[in-house]
Amino acid sequence: MKWNHAIKDYKLYLKIERGLSENTIENYGRDIKKLLTFLESNDISLSPIKINDETIQKFVYETAKKVNPRSQARIISGLRSFFDYLVFENYRETNPTDLIETPKVGRKLPDTLSEDEINQLISAIDLSKSQGERNRTIIETMYSCGLRVSEAVTLRISDLFFEEGFIRILGKGNKERFVPIHQQAQKYILFYIKDIRSHIDVDKKFEDTLFLNRRGKGLSRQMIFMILKDLAVKISLNKKISPHTLRHSFATHLLKRGADLRAIQQMLGHESITTTEVYVHLDNSYLKEVVEKYHPRRSS
Structure with a gap:
């Protein structure tokens, strides 16, 4: 079996059997290509079936x-998954990464913004421009619903169920979830649709896409990054932020105000509660407040 055939079959497996997103599948593919680059640069001509643990090491x-x-651990994990697939399909008897020790890495928590910093970001938007109204709506929606940037740029008008108070999100692995959206965010979205989006010459391919650029096409994830970066500079925010910072802040602020971790897990679309615990940063003062408020032995 040749490498290109093995990689192609593996990607198809990830898409059909595991339901992973195109972006995740490409990340897995890049890890394997790093191995191929290493083999070529060292004149090692071993097929995916013949490659051994010594070469992997x-x-x-x-x-x-x-x-x-952290990057090393991710690459090893990607290769392990690839060779697990080859073993599963009976192309190999063993996985050459089984004896490879993955480096231990601590849990990395993204920066979070305070509620005041969120307000400062939104207040810094120039609403005299049409893009300003759009940008405010995007940030309000992402922060209000804990959306991934990929979920925000692909959000459709047909995904809005405001009478019920929800929006429909197609998350990782094309998994659908419904997330509550409060009236403030609804108000901004409705205003954007009626007063801003209605004046754009919309490309036919993006007629149902909610957030559009000036040319009537969907926004890129990089565009959202730039919007936030420019706002952070504008308010002299001394933090490295990204669209994911809004998602993390959403979860953190809900938890600190008493929301249940399981409910936050559902809204974020996490399969495992452990993933939610990584995103939700608990500081010591909050933990102390929880014990003082809820422990049966607390002083009355």
Whole structure:
């Protein structure tokens, strides 16, 4: 079996059997291509069936010189998944990464914004411009619903169920979930649709896409990054933020105000509660408040 055939079959498996998104599948593919680059640069002509643990170990050793432990762990995980697939399909008897030790990395928590910093970001938007109204609506929607940037740019008008108070989100792996949306965010969306979006010459391919650029096409994820980056500079925010910061802040603020972790898990679309715990940063003062308020032995 040749590498290109093995990778193609593997990607098809990830898409059909595991239901992963195109972006995630491409990330897996990049990890395998790093191994291929290593093999070519060292004149090693081993097929995916014949490659052994010694060669994989050499690759991991070389990779460790170039990337941080977190990236190294991700690459090893990607290769392990690929060879697990080959074993599963009976192309191989063993996985050559089984004896490779994954570097231990601590849980990395994204920066979070305070409620005041969120308000400052939104207040810094120039509403005299049509893009300003759109940008405010985007940020309000992402923060109000805890959306991933990919979910925000693909949100459709037909996904809005304001009478019921929900929006429909197609998340990772094309998994559908319904997320509550409060009236403030609804108000901004309705205003944007009626007063801004209605004046755009919409490309036919994007007639149902909610957020559009000036040319009537959907926004890119990079565009959302730039919007936030410019606002952060505008308010002299001394934090490195991204669209994901809004999602993390959404979860953190809900939890601090007493929301149930399971409910937050459902709204974020996490399969595992452990993933939600990583995103939701609990500071010591909050934990102390929880014990003082809810523990049966607290002083009256």
